[in-house]
Amino acid sequence: MMQASPSSLASILAAALGADGAAPAWLDSLDLGVMLADARQSDYPLLYVNAAYCRLTGVPAEDSLGVNARWMAQGRDDQPALQQVRAALAQGRRCRVELRNRRPDGTECWISLSLHPLPQPGDPAGRARYFLGLLLDVSELRAAQHEHRVLGELYRALLAEEDLVLAGGDLGDMLQRACERLAESGMFHAALVGRAGQHGYLDLLAQAGSVHVSEDWWRPPVLGEQAEHSLAGRAWNTRRTHYTNRYADDASLSLYGQAMRRIGVQSVAMLPVLRGGHRWALFGVLSTEADAFTPGVLELLERVARLLGHALDAFDLRRRLQQEQHHISWLAEHDPLTGLLNRRGLRLRLQELLAQVDTQGGFVAVGILNFDDFRQINDHHGHAAGDALLRAVAARLVEAVRSSDMIARLGGDEIVLVMQGLVAREDLEPALVRIRQCIAEPVTLPPGETVIQVRASLGLTVYPDDSSEPDELLRHADQALYAIKRQPRSGDAPFWRLYQPQVDRDRYQHLRLVRERMAHGGLRVHYQPVVDMASWRVVEVEALARLDDGHGGLIAPLDFIHQLGRDGLVSMTVAVLRQAAIDALRWQRQLGAELAVAVNIDPLLLASGEALDTVREVAASTGLAPQRMVLELLEHNDFLSFTSAQDTLAALRSFGCRIALDDVGSAYSSLLRVKELPIDIIKLDQGFIRGLADNPQDLRFVQSLAQLARGLGVDFVAEGAETPDIVDALRALRVPQAQGWGIARPMPAEAFEAWLAALQPRRHALQPGLLSCVAEQLVALDTDLQIARHYPEPKPALIMSRGPADGAVGRWLSSAGLSAQHPLAMAYAELYAMVRDWVAAGPDADDAMTQSAMDHLLRCAGDYLRAQR
Numbered sequence: 001m002m003q004a005s006p007s008s009l010a011s012i013l014a015a016a017l018g019a020d021g022a023a024p025a026w027l028d029s030l031d032l033g034v035m036l037a038d039a040r041q042s043d044y045p046l047l048y049v050n051a052a053y054c055r056l057t058g059v060p061a062e063d064s065l066g067v068n069a070r071w072m073a074q075g076r077d078d079q080p081a082l083q084q085v086r087a088a089l090a091q092g093r094r095c096r097v098e099l100r101n102r103r104p105d106g107t108e109c110w111i112s113l114s115l116h117p118l119p120q121p122g123d124p125a126g127r128a129r130y131f132l133g134l135l136l137d138v139s140e141l142r143a144a145q146h147e148h149r150v151l152g153e154l155y156r157a158l159l160a161e162e163d164l165v166l167a168g169g170d171l172g173d174m175l176q177r178a179c180e181r182l183a184e185s186g187m188f189h190a191a192l193v194g195r196a197g198q199h200g201y202l203d204l205l206a207q208a209g210s211v212h213v214s215e216d217w218w219r220p221p222v223l224g225e226q227a228e229h230s231l232a233g234r235a236w237n238t239r240r241t242h243y244t245n246r247y248a249d250d251a252s253l254s255l256y257g258q259a260m261r262r263i264g265v266q267s268v269a270m271l272p273v274l275r276g277g278h279r280w281a282l283f284g285v286l287s288t289e290a291d292a293f294t295p296g297v298l299e300l301l302e303r304v305a306r307l308l309g310h311a312l313d314a315f316d317l318r319r320r321l322q323q324e325q326h327h328i329s330w331l332a333e334h335d336p337l338t339g340l341l342n343r344r345g346l347r348l349r350l351q352e353l354l355a356q357v358d359t360q361g362g363f364v365a366v367g368i369l370n371f372d373d374f375r376q377i378n379d380h381h382g383h384a385a386g387d388a389l390l391r392a393v394a395a396r397l398v399e400a401v402r403s404s405d406m407i408a409r410l411g412g413d414e415i416v417l418v419m420q421g422l423v424a425r426e427d428l429e430p431a432l433v434r435i436r437q438c439i440a441e442p443v444t445l446p447p448g449e450t451v452i453q454v455r456a457s458l459g460l461t462v463y464p465d466d467s468s469e470p471d472e473l474l475r476h477a478d479q480a481l482y483a484i485k486r487q488p489r490s491g492d493a494p495f496w497r498l499y500q501p502q503v504d505r506d507r508y509q510h511l512r513l514v515r516e517r518m519a520h521g522g523l524r525v526h527y528q529p530v531v532d533m534a535s536w537r538v539v540e541v542e543a544l545a546r547l548d549d550g551h552g553g554l555i556a557p558l559d560f561i562h563q564l565g566r567d568g569l570v571s572m573t574v575a576v577l578r579q580a581a582i583d584a585l586r587w588q589r590q591l592g593a594e595l596a597v598a599v600n601i602d603p604l605l606l607a608s609g610e611a612l613d614t615v616r617e618v619a620a621s622t623g624l625a626p627q628r629m630v631l632e633l634l635e636h637n638d639f640l641s642f643t644s645a646q647d648t649l650a651a652l653r654s655f656g657c658r659i660a661l662d663d664v665g666s667a668y669s670s671l672l673r674v675k676e677l678p679i680d681i682i683k684l685d686q687g688f689i690r691g692l693a694d695n696p697q698d699l700r701f702v703q704s705l706a707q708l709a710r711g712l713g714v715d716f717v718a719e720g721a722e723t724p725d726i727v728d729a730l731r732a733l734r735v736p737q738a739q740g741w742g743i744a745r746p747m748p749a750e751a752f753e754a755w756l757a758a759l760q761p762r763r764h765a766l767q768p769g770l771l772s773c774v775a776e777q778l779v780a781l782d783t784d785l786q787i788a789r790h791y792p793e794p795k796p797a798l799i800m801s802r803g804p805a806d807g808a809v810g811r812w813l814s815s816a817g818l819s820a821q822h823p824l825a826m827a828y829a830e831l832y833a834m835v836r837d838w839v840a841a842g843p844d845a846d847d848a849m850t851q852s853a854m855d856h857l858l859r860c861a862g863d864y865l866r867a868q869r
Contacts (some may be wrong), residue, residue, distance in 0.1 A: 031134030033057070035069065039117060043068045044089055046578065056111055056135050058103030065341070068358075069133075085115060092117045092128045098138060107336035110142040113396070171315050175206035178308060183209035188285040188292070189809065193273070193308070194232070196222045202232050202282065204746060211286055217259050232282055235270035239279050241302060243269035245291045262519040267292035271305040275312040277846025278837070283308055283864065313846070320483025337387055337687060338394035348414055349406055350470045353420055356462060357835035363422040367460040367496070368477040369435075372485070374413040376527050377445075377452065383690050383722055385445040389454065396438040401431065412558060417458070425462065432458070434494045438816035446694075447869030457484045462498035483509070518568060522548040525579045526746040529756070530598070530717055530739045535730045536762040540596040540630060542558040542739065544578035544746050569602055574614050581624035583749045591757055598630035600658060612651050626656030630681065633661055649678045660717070662704065682709045689740065692729060692771060693865050696858045699733060699775050703782065707737055727762075728772035732808070735780055767815060768808070774861045776808035777831075781854055784835070785847055798839070804832040809857070827860040828851070 003700040027034055033053035037044040049064045056430055057064075068570045081097035088095035096114045103109070103686065113135055117128035182191035190209030200223035207213055220230035220461050227233030234242040247268050248261040249323045260268070267287040272279055283305045292408050293301075333345030341349065350366070357364055371377070371389075378386040390413060397407050397415070406418040419431050435458070443455045444785040459481025461473055468476060476499040484497040517523075523545060530540040576808060581599040587593045601611065611631075619626045631652060649659050660681035688698050702718060709716035721727045721740030730738050744755060766774075780799040787796055818825050834853040838845050 001547045025799065028052075033111075035064075035133040035135065037069070037131040037133065039089075039121075039131050044131060048530050053135055056109070056137055057101065058105060058107070072425070082426065085113065088115055094292070098142070103761075109137055111141040112138045124405040134140050134455060170662070171312075172205070174311060174315075175308070176208065178210035178304075178311075179206045182285065182304070187297075188496075190284075190286050191557050192284045192285040192286075193281055194284070195238060196727075202236070203353065203631060205281065209286070211263055211288070213286070216438055218256060220255065227257060229253060231268055231270040233283065235272055235282055238691060239272045239383045241269065241271045241298065241305075242295045243298065245293055246658040248556075264288045266290040266393075269298065269301060269815070271302060273305050273312070274309040274846075276316065276848035277841060277844075280309070280312060280851055289655040292615075298835060308360055313848075316848070318584075333762045335409040338391055338409050340394050340398075341406060341416070343408070343410050346378070346406065346408035346410075347419070347470055350418060350473075353418065354470065355421075358461060362420070363425060363427075364433075364463045365417070365419040365422060365428050365460055365462065366473045366477050367416060367417040367419075367458050368481045369415045369456050369458040370413040370481065370485075372455040372457060375455075377454070381445055381452075383686070383720070384693070385450070387687075387691060388446050389443050389452075392443045393439060393454070393456075396441065399433065400434045405431075407408065416477075416618065422462075428460075429461070432496055446866075456495070457481055458496040459484060460496055460500065466499060511548070514564065515568065516554070517547050518560075518564070518572065521581075522550065523572065523575055524548055524554065524748065525583070525747055527580075527583070527752040528739060528746040529744050530712075530737050531754070533735055533738055536759075538593065538756060538759065539737060540594060540598055541752065542578070542600075542632070542746075543576050545576050545600075570614075573599065573601055573723060574618065577614070577629070578618050578622060581618055581629070583621040585622065585624055585758065587753060591753070593756060594628070594660070596628045596630050597624075598632050600662065601633060611648055612655060615652060615655060615657055627658070629656075630658045630660050632683065633659065633677075633679075646676070646678060653678055653680070663719075679714055681715040681717060682712075683719055686722075686740065689718050689720035689726060689730070690722050692726050696771060696774050696861045696865070697855065699729070699778055699858060700855070701731075702735065703733055703778060706733070709736075725771050728768055729775040732768070732775035732779065733770040745863055768812070770809075770812055770816075770861055770865060773808040773812040774858060777857070778854060780807065780836070781831075781850070785850075788839070800832065802840070804828060807832070809861075824860045 020178065028051040030050060030052055033502075034048070034050040034055045035046055035053050037046050038047040045066050046064050047071060049061050051061075052066070057069075079099060081099050085099075086093050094114075094116050094760055096112070098112050099110055101111050113133055116132045116134075118130040118132055119126050123129075161576055179191040179193060184186060190207065190211040190213055192204060192207035194202040194204045201219045201221050202218075204213065204215060213810065220232040221227045222233050222236040227237060231242045231244065236635065244253065246269045247253060247266055248257055250257070260266075265286045265288055267290060268284065270282050270284045273281040273283050275281070275800050283301075285301065286540045333342060333348070334340065335342045353364060354812070390409070390659075394407070394409065394415070397417070401417070401419065402421070404421055406416075406420075411583055417435065422428060436456075439454065439456045442451050446449050459477045459479065461468075461480060463473060465470060466473060466476055480497045480499040483500070484494060524547065526544045526546055527541040528544060529538045530542065531537065532539050542778060545557055547553050547560050561569065561572070577597075580599060584595055584597045587595060595660075614630060615631075617622070617811040619629070633649075637652035643795040653659060658680040659678060660683050661679045661843060662683045663685040664682050682705065684702060685774060688701060692698055692702075706716045706718075715736060717737040717739055718730050718735050719840060720737050721730055721738040721742045723742045725742075726740070727742040729736060744752075747755065784798040784800050787798060798805060805814070807828075809824075813822075813825050813828060820826070820829070831850070831853040834850045838847055838850045
């Protein structure tokens with residue numbers, strides 16, 4: 001019967017009641033309320049009600065019969081549905097409505113009423129004799145429909161929150177607008193975000209809604225005994241959601257019970273908001289309705305809290321990415337060692353400056369400066385000292401010139417000065433005096449014990465007297481520099497020289513010397529080994545070109561390679577590769593060392609289409625297997641981005657050669673090419689390695705590049721391992737292979753052969769230095785993070801779970817005798833504290849704070865190492 005339609009059910013019940021309204025006893029067994037009203041009387045008195053009717057309405061049968069069903073207007077006579085019932089009674093027609101009924105005992109329920117007229121037999125007009133009413137309790141259905149609407153509104157608010165987060169720009173504005181969106185949904189009367197302040201009370205960051213929460217009366221403590229008496233304190237300390245659907249009735253929330261009752265708030269929920277996996281704020285909602293928080297509502301509110309946490313993480317990530325993007329943009333036009341403009345940045349600005357002079361008049365002096373003895377400084381004091389000298393002089397030059405002038409570093413010790421705003425040529429002399437004075441000041445080299453005084457030379461040309469293009473101006477300044485450096489460099493030697501056309505003749509003389517020495521066997525090949533850091537076995541030698549000047553000296557590569565031209569460069573590359581192959585086969589016969597040989601190959605050789613033929617010819621004429629040839633790519637232009645270059649590389653690899661990308665990290669472009677090029681080896685630029693002792697933060701970059709190489713399935717070589725400390729640090733960092741003065745300097749073939757024969761396995765340092773210890777600590781942390789991410793419970797024991805005293809840096813701190821208050825010791829303790837919190841937070845915890853603590857330790861280590869120099 002319960003599945004029949006209301007009309008058919010009414011017909012059945014009408015027949016059961018009979019013509020005189022007598023009711024059979026079985027009607028009292030129904031769960032469906034049944035009533036019969038007299039349609040002939042204007043007040044429609046009830047003639048029959050069953051037991052279910054009495055239960056639904058709360059009115060006994062003796063109080064119902066003979067009177068109108070006044071229960072339908074018990075304090076709810078403003079319901080539009082009642083007007084529909086009265087109209088149906090007056091018109092003698094059917095109707096079906098839902099009414100909110102209040103029982104005599106004060107409880108309320110929703111009743112579905114289906115009203116059916118029963119015609120009077122024999123009445124030609126068909127007027128009703130009775131009205132049959134069927135009643136059903138639909139309170140649960142109405143509650144479910146209400147919750148569905150609530151969840152729908154809240155879900156729409158959640159979608160609006162997601163759009164807001166994606167479009168968010170300012171953190172405070174995002175939090176405020178998030179609260180406003182939730183309040184506008186109509187589901188809650190207030191939404192707020194707060195976090196613990198300096199004194200342990202919750203400070204509001206944002207709020208919205210019709211109920212205003214004022215810190216004058218609501219500032220819950222999150223620390224101390226009182227924290228337990230507020231939902232905010234509980235949510236903050238337990239890091240879980242806390243809520244109540246009847247705040248005023250909860251005796252445990254006495255701290256703000258009266259205040260909530262005064263403003264009419266009944267339902268309150270407080271939810272933690274995480275930032276970087278750690279508690280950062282509380283998200284709260286208030287409602288003046290009781291029982292506002294059903295499981296479904298709470299689930300969506302927790303999604304809002306998580307969304308706010310994701311938004312905070314997104315803000316942090318966006319800020320880091322913006323900083324990184326700014327840094328990358330800066331690197332595109334600046335020299336990372338000195339902070340000066342690089343060649344690209346100089347060219348862009350110089351072009352604009354010359355155009356300005358063309359329209360406004362004036363003069364511009366373009367000069368190239370370098371040190372008279374920079375190579376000797378590197379040879380005697382190491383590359384770290386040379387870098388320190390460049391940084392010091394660059395900083396002085398910035399102070400010496402005007403803010404409108406430009407300074408750039410093209411490479412090595414080649415510095416460009418562009419002095420603008422010169423009204424007359426005489427204005428140049430005072431500027432050059434200041435520049436010479438700043439260079440003449442002594443420079444203290446690391447570790448602080450060596451003080452040197454350097455001399456420099458400057459070649460100049462003046463625009464528009466020299467009306468050349470920017471690149472030609474630089475070439476003319478370089479020719480003037482070359483001319484002045486060819487003169488004896490005594491103490492009273494001139495500091496600067498203007499470009500003169502005859503300088504080109506001097507340049508030609510040097511170029512002729514270079515080509516003559518190349519043609520008459522002046523090429524010399526030196527070798528520098530690449531060692532496997534785990535076994536200390538030489539796996540490869542890099543063949544480096546040198547040129548005998550005919551008087552017992554050597555011309556450095558930078559002084560002759562770029563003067564060879566395309567044909568000369570190709571010839572030199574072939575000669576170096578052939579000589580390296582011959583020497584490698586001799587070492588194999590005499591020492592049993594089967595080494596690979598690496599040779600720098602310029603993109604010009606790739607562009608010529610001769611690379612593959614060259615390698616084939618050398619392999620055939622010498623007998624060296626192509627698998628033992630490593631071709632190192634030099635990046636002089638964008639040729640490597642072209643498909644033809646990649647096709648050439650692919651052909652060389654198919655022949656058996658291995659391809660190495662040299663100086664990775666020296667330019668943003670090379671990092672982009674790592675994934676694009678068919679390569680076998682990544683060689684990290686030595687600038688990152690040589691400076692590790694001053695900037696241990698670069699250990700992160702080295703580690704990332706090594707991991708990138710492993711991910712790409714290629715070998716990784718760290719160039720620039722100039723000191724034993726750096727070598728030990730690279731070994732601790734698990735760098736596979738390394739090359740540098742800390743292992744061996746470049747040497748002629750005979751000297752290398754003797755060195756190789758005497759090579760002994762390298763032993764680990766009994767007392768490793770701080771640099772290698774922080775490298776080992778970085779590897780330990782990275783290993784622990786990988787274990788935690790990829791191993792299910794239970795996990796293997798973490799390396800850093802043994803405690804700080806057992807860590808590499810902890811052992812070093814103990815041997816160094818530093819106090820617990822030393823910044824380095826405090827940074828180390830902070831790292832272990834962050835690791836403990838991260839482990840305690842569970843498998844889904846964010847490791848951002850742990851990584852930040854590791855970065856802080858690296859910075860403190862750098863401060864300590866620099867202070868010791």
